[in-house]
Amino acid sequence: QDKIKVGVFPSSSALPFYVALERGYFKEAGIEPEAVVFNAHPLTVQALVTGDVQAAANLVTLEGANINQRRPGTLSYISLNGQNAQYITEQFIVKNGSTAKTLADLKGAKILSAPGPANLGAAKAVLKAAGLEEGKDYSIQEQQMGVHVGALQAGTFDAGYTLEPVASVAIRNGAARRLEAGVISTYLLGRKEALAFAAGGALSGEFLAKQPAVAARYAAAWAKAVKDVDTDPKVRDLLPKYMNTSAEIAPTVPLAKIVMVKDLKAQDLTDFQKFVDIGVAQGVVKGAVDTKSMVKAF
Amino acid sequence: MTKPFTERLRVLTPAIGVLVLVGIWSIAHTLKIADPVLLPSPGETFRELWQGLAGGTLAHDAWTTVLRTLYSFAIALSIGVPLGIVLGASDRIYRSIEFVIDFFRSTPASVVFPLFLVLFGTGEKTKIAVAAFGAALVILFNVAYGVMNARKQRLLAARVMGASPLQVMVDVTVWESLPQTFVGIRSGISLALVIVIVAEMFIGSTDGLGHRVVNAQMVFEMPTMYAAIFTAGLLGYVLNLLFIVMERRFVHWSGR
Amino acid sequence: MTKPFTERLRVLTPAIGVLVLVGIWSIAHTLKIADPVLLPSPGETFRELWQGLAGGTLAHDAWTTVLRTLYSFAIALSIGVPLGIVLGASDRIYRSIEFVIDFFRSTPASVVFPLFLVLFGTGEKTKIAVAAFGAALVILFNVAYGVMNARKQRLLAARVMGASPLQVMVDVTVWESLPQTFVGIRSGISLALVIVIVAEMFIGSTDGLGHRVVNAQMVFEMPTMYAAIFTAGLLGYVLNLLFIVMERRFVHWSGR
Amino acid sequence: MAAVLQPEADLAAPAGALPPLARRPPRFPPGTHITIEGLTKSFAGQPVYQGFELALPRAQLTSVFGPNGCGKSTLINMMAGILPHEGGQVLFDGKTVQDTRIGYVFQNYREALFPWRRALDNILYPLKFIGVSRAEGLERIEQLVQEFDVRVDLHRYPYELSGGQQQLVSIMRALVVEPEVLFMDEPFSALDYELTLLMRERLQKVLHERKVTTLLVSHDLEEAVYMADKVLLLTRRPTTIADFVDVPLPRPRDTGMLTSDAFVALKRHCLAVFQQAVRGGVPA
Amino acid sequence: MAAVLQPEADLAAPAGALPPLARRPPRFPPGTHITIEGLTKSFAGQPVYQGFELALPRAQLTSVFGPNGCGKSTLINMMAGILPHEGGQVLFDGKTVQDTRIGYVFQNYREALFPWRRALDNILYPLKFIGVSRAEGLERIEQLVQEFDVRVDLHRYPYELSGGQQQLVSIMRALVVEPEVLFMDEPFSALDYELTLLMRERLQKVLHERKVTTLLVSHDLEEAVYMADKVLLLTRRPTTIADFVDVPLPRPRDTGMLTSDAFVALKRHCLAVFQQAVRGGVPA
Numbered sequence A: 001q002d003k004i005k006v007g008v009f010p011s012s013s014a015l016p017f018y019v020a021l022e023r024g025y026f027k028e029a030g031i032e033p034e035a036v037v038f039n040a041h042p043l044t045v046q047a048l049v050t051g052d053v054q055a056a057a058n059l060v061t062l063e064g065a066n067i068n069q070r071r072p073g074t075l076s077y078i079s080l081n082g083q084n085a086q087y088i089t090e091q092f093i094v095k096n097g098s099t100a101k102t103l104a105d106l107k108g109a110k111i112l113s114a115p116g117p118a119n120l121g122a123a124k125a126v127l128k129a130a131g132l133e134e135g136k137d138y139s140i141q142e143q144q145m146g147v148h149v150g151a152l153q154a155g156t157f158d159a160g161y162t163l164e165p166v167a168s169v170a171i172r173n174g175a176a177r178r179l180e181a182g183v184i185s186t187y188l189l190g191r192k193e194a195l196a197f198a199a200g201g202a203l204s205g206e207f208l209a210k211q212p213a214v215a216a217r218y219a220a221a222w223a224k225a226v227k228d229v230d231t232d233p234k235v236r237d238l239l240p241k242y243m244n245t246s247a248e249i250a251p252t253v254p255l256a257k258i259v260m261v262k263d264l265k266a267q268d269l270t271d272f273q274k275f276v277d278i279g280v281a282q283g284v285v286k287g288a289v290d291t292k293s294m295v296k297a298f
Numbered sequence B, C: 001m002t003k004p005f006t007e008r009l010r011v012l013t014p015a016i017g018v019l020v021l022v023g024i025w026s027i028a029h030t031l032k033i034a035d036p037v038l039l040p041s042p043g044e045t046f047r048e049l050w051q052g053l054a055g056g057t058l059a060h061d062a063w064t065t066v067l068r069t070l071y072s073f074a075i076a077l078s079i080g081v082p083l084g085i086v087l088g089a090s091d092r093i094y095r096s097i098e099f100v101i102d103f104f105r106s107t108p109a110s111v112v113f114p115l116f117l118v119l120f121g122t123g124e125k126t127k128i129a130v131a132a133f134g135a136a137l138v139i140l141f142n143v144a145y146g147v148m149n150a151r152k153q154r155l156l157a158a159r160v161m162g163a164s165p166l167q168v169m170v171d172v173t174v175w176e177s178l179p180q181t182f183v184g185i186r187s188g189i190s191l192a193l194v195i196v197i198v199a200e201m202f203i204g205s206t207d208g209l210g211h212r213v214v215n216a217q218m219v220f221e222m223p224t225m226y227a228a229i230f231t232a233g234l235l236g237y238v239l240n241l242l243f244i245v246m247e248r249r250f251v252h253w254s255g256r
Numbered sequence D, E: 001m002a003a004v005l006q007p008e009a010d011l012a013a014p015a016g017a018l019p020p021l022a023r024r025p026p027r028f029p030p031g032t033h034i035t036i037e038g039l040t041k042s043f044a045g046q047p048v049y050q051g052f053e054l055a056l057p058r059a060q061l062t063s064v065f066g067p068n069g070c071g072k073s074t075l076i077n078m079m080a081g082i083l084p085h086e087g088g089q090v091l092f093d094g095k096t097v098q099d100t101r102i103g104y105v106f107q108n109y110r111e112a113l114f115p116w117r118r119a120l121d122n123i124l125y126p127l128k129f130i131g132v133s134r135a136e137g138l139e140r141i142e143q144l145v146q147e148f149d150v151r152v153d154l155h156r157y158p159y160e161l162s163g164g165q166q167q168l169v170s171i172m173r174a175l176v177v178e179p180e181v182l183f184m185d186e187p188f189s190a191l192d193y194e195l196t197l198l199m200r201e202r203l204q205k206v207l208h209e210r211k212v213t214t215l216l217v218s219h220d221l222e223e224a225v226y227m228a229d230k231v232l233l234l235t236r237r238p239t240t241i242a243d244f245v246d247v248p249l250p251r252p253r254d255t256g257m258l259t260s261d262a263f264v265a266l267k268r269h270c271l272a273v274f275q276q277a278v279r280g281g282v283p284a
């Protein structure tokens, strides 16, 4: 059994990891994984750099692009989590009782955003695309995910650019209503059905180089789990146990579309490159990155 | 006449604090100063607390946090007290490294997490190390002050009796700084608890009160969250209480 | 003979601390104890620091943070000192609300953010209020201890001269607790800075050192991040220095 | 306890064994200023005073003379209202100590000075409670400096002064308020030879002239008798009055008196009483 | 400075005005135990001692008598090595104070006791530095208790004791180590009448028998002369020696001696010198 430490951000996008763990796919592959939970993405990247973890279950792609830009070959994605209006992750919600029907109706609103320059940048870019100007038409402020529901409930903000499963919690609690989801695809990638690959499962470059065979076995187990996630609704039972999702919303909470790198189509690769380029343009990623160097197919 | 009764009542004094806190909380809840969804009633919270402690996982999370806190506090104590005494004894040396102490005292623990992750890896060690570091600084700072403000006459008395500088330290300086050391100790144990919880929240963890708070917040289980917070505060008080009792025992002479 | 020279050197003592810190940092960097991408060299960082202070936004962020810190500290001081004196003067009262003080001292600021958000909204006020709250607790705690450990004889002397309880407080207790008050003040200003930075990190903010640290961390601009952290630590020292100087002026008698 | 019960007992008087109209029986001689009734005090369960009774005459100086640890400091601390007692009461002309202007020279004079104030400001301090202006205060200090030939730099902080200088400052602080009642607990113990003589001579004159009721604790028998109108001789703990001796020597007194027959006889009497009292009693 | 320059001056001697072979001129009489050379000290820029020179004879008791603030405490603090001086040196048989077993009764005896130790443990404390076991220490204390008729509960904490009791504890702590050199700064100031007499009598006997070199600061002239082999009379600041008087009275002495002609004459002489010295000088 090869021991592998996997950095996990406790949210639904870590599902393949827990599926592979619970269904014994790792064990079959001769891998004994240890989950290392991080509540901050930069710490996951750092752990990959220092070799504290060999893999990440769900690492934000812009973070990955960033570190690869600075230190080429730090990590490679083996699967990507795509999101759009169907596979809802990012979305605008409005507080209960709001009359807004489209993004343009957010004129004059106080908006909260998921934290971090990437999220804030995306929210602003989307609103700009919807014809709103920051400062004049709306104000926006980033807030920790944990306070989103409360802030909308209390009416401190009128609307929010937020992520799943927080949005589902807010909606279920009656604190908010979904305004529009999949906004990155629609407004930034330019096609409603395009997948925005905002996160994915990754392996560290060092791990890939030193233990290619183990990496391959890990990827195989991972692929099996990804398939289950795509096809088997029962995997949702794992959400409450590991991934900060209450049992009530687990059956219905939207999940991203998880795709193994080898299954990515040409259009997907283009969309991914475009997604990262937007990050570069916003200054969230330091410089241009060729996304092909960031992914590895198994 | 009424003395024994008042005496008996005195044991209950700390309970007044609890009552005040819960009272304000109840009022805030009844007046709906905050949305009831955001701030649950004390009743709900205590039900949650009781269930969590009796059968649930709260007891386990609390225990994990306590263990981490005690570990880091023990380390902090064994570094902070001796170092504080040594540094406090020499004004020159203290002034020369004051910068480092004040620097790190003024830097949030969450900011130094990355540094400690590099040094101590991703396991338990980092959480304990950061908390120990923070608490040690506070203890050191207080002890050093206690030493610097020690009554000079008593140090001289020991020296004149033939005590070596080391013996003066052990026999007099330590005692003279004891009241201040207890301030440091109590600041330190609270800080250790705070940092452990913050570490559990932000470095990520699979147990502990910080983990519980973050999770409850994510799924918007406010009673669970407040039960965890209340447990944290309660632990802080109990840990402090230990040292309050010790202090009353040992520092009978302060101010005399 | 050599005195004037050593005297002149003494002014430089605090610089030793800076040298020690930067020295360790350099060595760590040179030995590659941490990956250079994670821990930049002091050189890089200081270049970034310099540019940020000279033309960049670092100066603005630092200034914002300082302003918030000073506001909250001023509030904390004006609450903590009087309350600490009043509470410390009566053992009974202090013991009765000790629970509340220890409770909140042991609760991380990040945990009470949601509560303060509800009370103070999302603006500047919340950040300042949380920091003021945390700092006030620490100041209060220290002042109360200072009062409780005051030399009894001096209080009696004032009373016998006809001072009312209030006058005894103002004329003696305040002074007797002054050394401990300064410990509280210095703990308080550091804590205010820490909480302001944490608030800037976690409560939406568009400026301030905390915001800068978080953003730099997200985009992996390590020199920017360390420049911001270094600025924070430096601010902490400078703010402390203010009170070190004041303390030396006012507390000439401690230990006599 | 006694203090608590007193009013009750008074109210119950008609039914009790007390003579009906004796609300305040004239137990104390006329001219009494300070009355101590039923004073009770113990430390760690061991009594120091038990139902202690004393009347101090107005405008006279009473010397207190007793062995170490018999409770002299305890007594004047209780009288001055800074040490709680378990029973009994101390009244100044029927008033409490709060309504009386007192001066107090602590035995532990060092700790009683405020190190954050210069000597001068230490002396001026009590004046703010009796509404005396700073200018007037400085004048009074100037007068004291003249009177007692003070050669201390009053602009220094107490911890920069020698032991005797500190004690001198402490004495000046007690005198500057022109007290009605003055407590002095071994006030000359650290003063030099000449200053002690000067102090004794001037002080007894000044206090007599100004009609200050004074309690002086002293271990120097000669001093105790020389200064006094009455000498209070105390026994070991539990403390009782061994004797309360009148000193009917004329004033103003001078050093010549020290060798007078009357003085020597008084001294001898006091010493005899003291020695007998000391030999008895139990160790504290 | 003087201390620093001394060796240099010695080396340069052949070229200088000093007599060539006089490395250590026999300036001090034989039998000298403590030598003070060129002692210099100032506070806040104002000199207390300037090139102060003194030789104290072995196994004798020297009383120091001088006005308040002249620097008596300062002098013995410097001798005991707890106050730095700016120049000069103090040697005990050519050794430094570190190599000498000393006892010290502080003028500020309260602050010098450790409130976290019971009186008994305070007295035992210095014994650990001279390798005396606790059992032996307790024996010594028992002896002291007998000798000085101590009636203090030594199991109390210092702050539970009266002023005089604290001072007594402080004296016992200084004596328990059986010092070679004993410094006492107004050691009897708070003791009661009888205890003072007892202390004087027993102490002068014990110290003489055990050949302890003693420095006693006292403001009581009678006491100073009665106890002393030599009386050191100091002037006001800047402090110089007004006189260094021999007291050739036989030992053991008793109170009868106080009225002897020789004693009275000595006392009168000392007083005259003192008064002249005090009248001169400037206020501190």
Ligand SMILES: Nc1ncnc2c1ncn2[C@@H]1O[C@H](COP(=O)(O)OP(=O)(O)OP(=O)(O)O)[C@@H](O)[C@H]1O
Pocket: D043, D044, D048, D067, D068, D069, D070, D071, D072, D073, D074, D075, D107, D237, D284, E159, E160, E161, E162, E163, E164, E165, E190, E192
């Ligand atoms: N806090 C205390 N706890 C216990 N005992 C105490 C306390 N304070 C004083 N005593 C005891 O009370 C007695 C009286 O003390 P007090 O200080 O009044 O004596 P005194 O007559 O002033 O003696 P002295 O002449 O030595 O100053 C002493 O035996 C002392 O031990």
Ligand SMILES: Nc1ncnc2c1ncn2[C@@H]1O[C@H](COP(=O)(O)OP(=O)(O)OP(=O)(O)O)[C@@H](O)[C@H]1O
Pocket: D159, D160, D161, D162, D163, D164, D165, D190, D192, E043, E044, E048, E066, E067, E068, E069, E070, E071, E072, E073, E074, E075, E107, E237, E284
């Ligand atoms: N820390 C200090 N700063 C300034 N002056 C000081 C300091 N300590 C002492 N002095 C001064 O030095 C002089 C000598 O003080 P010292 O205590 O030696 O006097 P002393 O002879 O012991 O007097 P006393 O008989 O009153 O105890 C005094 O005039 C005092 O004011």
Ligand SMILES: [Mg+2]
Pocket: D072, D073, D074, D107, D185, E162, E163, E164
């Ligand atoms: Mg007394």
Ligand SMILES: [Mg+2]
Pocket: D162, D163, D164, E072, E073, E074, E107, E185
């Ligand atoms: Mg002195």
